Amino acid sequence: MDNKYENIVPWNGAQDTGRDVRLKLERNFAKIGLNFEELLIKLGDIDDLFAFVAEELEKKLSKDKPDSTDYLLRLLGGLEVGPFSPGALGSGAAIQINPLTGKSYLEVDELFVRMKAVFKELVIESLRHIGGELVLSPARMKCVRIEEQDDTYRCYFDRGGANESGRYEVEQEFTAGAQARCQVFTGSGQKYYWRLVTAVGDDYIDLSKTDCDTGSDLPESGDDICQLGHRSDESGMNAIVLSAYGPDAPSYKQYAYIDSYSLAGKEVSVTSPKGNRYVGDFILKTGVNIATELQILENLIKTEIQSVEYVLNETDNYLLNASFVKDMEGWVRDDDVQVLEAEELLQVNSEYLSDAARLAGVVTYDGKLWLRLKDSYVKQPNANLTQPAQSGKFYVSLRYICTGSGTLTCGFSGQGLYKTASIAINRTARMFEFSGNWDGTGDFLIRFTGDIHINLVTLTNRPLDDFKQEVDSAFTQMAGSIKAMVTSIDNINKTIRESGWLTTADGTKIWASACWPDGTKAISLFNVTPEGIFLNSSHINLKGIVTFESFAPDFQTAYEQAFGNASMTAKDDVARQLGYSNYAQLVENAATGGKAVLVGGYLNLELIDVDTLIAGKVLTNKVVTSLNGRRIEIDPETNSFKMFNENNDTVCEMTFIEQSDMPYLPRLRMRDYNKSHExxxxxxxxxxxxxxxxxxxxxxxxxxxxxxxxxxxxxxxxxxxxxxxxxxxxxxxxxxxxx
Structure with missing residues (x-):
């Protein structure tokens, strides 16, 4: 029987019409039909067929009831027992295979061995010294003898005696590529060296004479040596340091991805009286990721949210399909990467089988589409590039996550826009940027000798920061103040906008400001204090009835001198100076035209445009900093203060609590919306x-x-x-x- 069926990919790009899927299904079902016909010929009739199927089913293990087998059971992906959750406080049990190293891993709560168990000892303690520091790392040893080689120092350790199974008390823990460190902080025997382990034996390690940290001393007998980092093995790049010595002591520090003689940027968690820092996702029990930074300290509640985006359209980027959303459209793979059409199910949900040592293609990583290069390259032919209007300086950037260190080569070979750099393993996405001259010719190349994931590749005539849009919002509540502020920095339109409010016991300030590319600035400030209300803005728009109880004494005196006791003849003279035939026409035009009416103690205005407005009371339907979009509103009708985003969504609202026993208490409500306005x-x-x-x-x-x-x-x-x-x-x- 022919049991080789064609693998079916449900979606094969934007040009897929479904014809390929339909034809493969027809051919697969045809094979199934032929197989059943062959069984009927061999078995004779339908009863024999059902008996044969029943017999075959008896050979299968059951999923819904207890079952057993006398034969070897191969579980290639691993085994989980019960509701498995990893870690010291986890549950269940598991036998797994690390997909990167191929090593097996067993995790259980209790292990009982009836006869005998043989373990290769793993000591996670590495270095103790008089400075009061403890380093926890994958390997350590006590040097008992030194032999100088041509290029290395060979450091021996005492293996101790062997047990019945031939295993020694102390096993070799170092591997080639590890970074060995020895350090004594105080006393007459101060010493420091940090050297590369070039080779290992059963009872020794070879330390490089030349590949070492600056100022490294020579190794000696009696040295306590620990591993602190590794050049290629990710599992050996981590360490924990407990210290009672140093400027930030006592401290607890976690380091990750140590692949050089520097700990700069390698701290992922720090606990110290001088300051704490933790890197990673904080997940609630419900599975929700806390995307905001929430600090609750003594007399302080602070919430900050930041959003940074790079907005490029097709006309800004000279590359085609730069985010790989259209698979490999516009790109060409490495010619040396062997791609075979799969005749059997060689890889789940994949139509191709590639040499595992060399890969070049689009994959899903962390829920997004990335270009993965493993000792390979891709290039975009010049014919697919948008040709620049003229040669000159251009900018290249790409975001990457490196899972296997190597050398990155990017740009146009033989031109100024060409860069080669060493890339170390990193856990979070980083940006790689460079610039240079390009004349519009040549193919765009991305090559990497290790294992890397890449997306957001840009080739532009402007730096990437020119396309950045950043929005920050912050809410801070302390014992004596409440402050809320939103800032938007738009590098595309070259604008900076900010609005917010500050409430203290002395009053409340509400402000909004903007800065434009030509240097023009505008600010509106509304200040409410016990002494009065002060409004400062280049434009004030009041709608509805505005009632003033009284004017400032100087203005009142001037008004009374000008109009209060003036004769109608004098008023007519003033009206004629303003372009009217008499005072009555001035009042009528202001009332009917909606411009201004000032009669006795009554003032009716459509627009007030002043630098300073002083009043005992201001009664208005609503105070707004803008008619639409991002703004602040004070609404006397609802006794509320509101902040809106650019989509007119209410993101902050302060009102009074509606309850009979405490009607005077305020309530603040803040809302977050996603890009879909949800x-x-x-x-x-x-x-x-x-x-x-x-x-x-x-x-x-x-x-x-x-x-x-x-x-x-x-x-x-x-x-x-x-x-x-x-x-x-x-x-x-x-x-x-x-x-």
Missing amino acids: LVRTAYYGASGANIEDLIGGSGITLTQGSCRIYQLDSSRDCVLQPGSLSFYRDGKLYKKYE
Whole structure:
């Protein structure tokens, strides 16, 4: 029988009409039909066929009831038992294979060996010294003897005695490529060296004479040597340092991706009285990632959100399909990468099989499309490039994540816009940028000798920062003040805009400002204090009735001198100087034309344009900093203060709590929207019955005096933390409590 079926890719690019999928399905089903016909010929009739199928099914392991087999069971992907969760506080059990190293890994809660167990010892403790520092790393040794070689220092360690199985008390832990470090901080025996391990033996390591950190001393017998970094093995690049010595002591530091003789930029977590820093995602129990930085300190609540985007259209980028959303359209792979059409299911959901040592293609990584290069290259032929109007200086940038260090070569060979650089392994995406002259000829090349993922490749005649749009919002509440501010920096349109408000015991300030490319600046400031209300703006637009109780004494005196006791003849003279036949025509035109009416103590204006406005009271329907888009509004009708984003969504609102016992308490509500204008988060400060309430997705957190509550909005799960207890509720009923 022919059991080789064609692999089917549901979507094969923008030009896929579905014909290829339909034809492959027809051919596969035709093979299945022929196989059944062949079985009928061999077995004789349909009863024999069903008996044969039943017999074959008996050979399969069951998924819905206990079963067993007397034969070897191969699980190529691994095995998980129970609800598996990794780590010291995890659950279940697992036997897994590391896809990068191919090494097996076993994780269980308890291990009981009835007869005998043989382990290769792994010591995670490496270095203790009189400076009060402990380094935890993958390898360590005590040097007992030194032999000088031509290019290295051979450092021996004592292996101890062998057990019954032939294993020694001390096993070799170092590997070639490791970075060995020895350091003594105080006393007469101060010493320091950090050298590359070039080779290892059963009871020695070879330390390079030349590949070492600047100022490295010579190794000696008696040295305590630990591993601190590795040149190529990612699992050997991490370390933990506990220190009671140094300017930030006592401290706990985690280092990752140490692949050189420098720890700069390698700290991922720091705990110290001088300051704490933690890098990584913080995930709630519900699985929601906290994308904002929330600090709750003594007398301080601070929330900051930042968004940075690079906005390029097709006319800005000279490259075609620079983000690889159209697979490899416009790009050419390395000629040496062997691509074979799969006749069998050689790789899940893939139509091609490539040499694992050399790869060049578009893959999904961390939920996004990336170009992956593994010891290979891609290039974009000159015919696919948008030709520049003239030769000159151009800029290249790309975002990358490197999983295997190597050398990156990018640009146009033989021209100024060409760069070669060494790229180390990195955990988070980084930018690679360079510039140079290009005359519009040649193919655009990206080559890498290690393993790298690339997206957002740009070739422009302007630096990447020219296309950056950055928006920052911050809310800070302290014991004596509340401040909210939004800042937008648009490098494309060369504008900077900012708006916000500040409330203290002395009053409230509301402001909005803008700066344009020609240097023009504008600012509007509304300041409410016990002494009065001060408004400063280049343009003030008041709609509705404006009532003034009184004017400033100087203005009142001047008005009375000019009009209060003036005769009609004098008023007519003033009106004629303004272009009217008499004073009555001036008043009528102002009233009917909607410009201005000033009669006695009554002032009716459509527009007030002044540098300073002093009034005992200002009554208006609404105060706004802009008629549309990003703005601030004060609405007397609802006694509220609101902030809007550029899509007219209410992102911040301050109102009074609507409850009979405390109607004077304020409440602050903040909302986050995504790019599709969908509400993704709501936070309350001073909420009814709570001091702070934060709702994200289907969950929320409420902080009140003396308690903290974390819950699902559908009331299916609830957790309440109080000074003396921790309670858990399910569907509104208490099911566990700790006191």
